[in-house]
Amino acid sequence: MTESASQPAAQKIAQKELARVLVTEEQIKQRIQELAKEISATYGNEELTVISIINGAILFTADLFRQLTCPTRLDCIRISSYSDSERPISDPELLDTFRLNINNRHTLVIDDILDTGRTLKKVVDLLLEEEPLSLRTCVLLDKPNRRDIPYEADFVGFRIPDAFVVGYGLDFDEKYRNLPCIGVLKAEYQNPPQWIV
Numbered sequence: 001m002t003e004s005a006s007q008p009a010a011q012k013i014a015q016k017e018l019a020r021v022l023v024t025e026e027q028i029k030q031r032i033q034e035l036a037k038e039i040s041a042t043y044g045n046e047e048l049t050v051i052s053i054i055n056g057a058i059l060f061t062a063d064l065f066r067q068l069t070c071p072t073r074l075d076c077i078r079i080s081s082y083s084d085s086e087r088p089i090s091d092p093e094l095l096d097t098f099r100l101n102i103n104n105r106h107t108l109v110i111d112d113i114l115d116t117g118r119t120l121k122k123v124v125d126l127l128l129e130e131e132p133l134s135l136r137t138c139v140l141l142d143k144p145n146r147r148d149i150p151y152e153a154d155f156v157g158f159r160i161p162d163a164f165v166v167g168y169g170l171d172f173d174e175k176y177r178n179l180p181c182i183g184v185l186k187a188e189y190q191n192p193p194q195w196i197v
């Protein structure tokens, strides 16, 4: 893990509470640069509306969005995937919807992680009702072996194994979002440990 003078507290938590780091701060920075180039090249000078799925995708969106070179608009959609703090629910709930008009506009959905596929599928179906000019998806992380619904994102940061991860926007019981890296929690910080593979 690289040192980051701006986040000493988060670094300490990462060192103490993570069993292992899957993606370092440096790797995230590097990959976001590559993704931003790829996405910017896809849209060229065409305007792009970004819809970020919050809260998880806030950090990723902020860093990626700043590096896009095409003309952009930004909105958010709030989805809950958990009925309580830790257990995923089968049908993610729409808590707050986007406000921008995306009809006949190029639209890109950004999420932190593609897991069972339910969240992204729900958001994509909702946005398609508005008949955007195009609709693509971008996720920082992909756990391809966990799909309940067959769905693939157009832009993927990292493919990772089936482990519950935290950091860089991803939480466990609303904690750890501020870690600069992405990692797996030590067993003693997981509750219930048996749910997290």
Ligand code: IMP
Residues within 6 Å of the ligand: 053, 056, 081, 088, 092, 111, 112, 113, 114, 115, 116, 117, 118, 119, 120, 163, 164, 165, 166, 170, 171, 172
């Ligand atoms: P899906 O609907 O199962 O694809 O899950 C997507 C949502 O579940 C993500 O937006 C995350 O909020 C959450 N999620 C899935 N896996 C993880 C994880 O390993 N750590 C933290 N949140 C996760």
Ligand code: MG
Residues within 6 Å of the ligand: 053, 054, 055, 056, 057, 081, 111, 112, 113
């Ligand atoms: Mg999420």
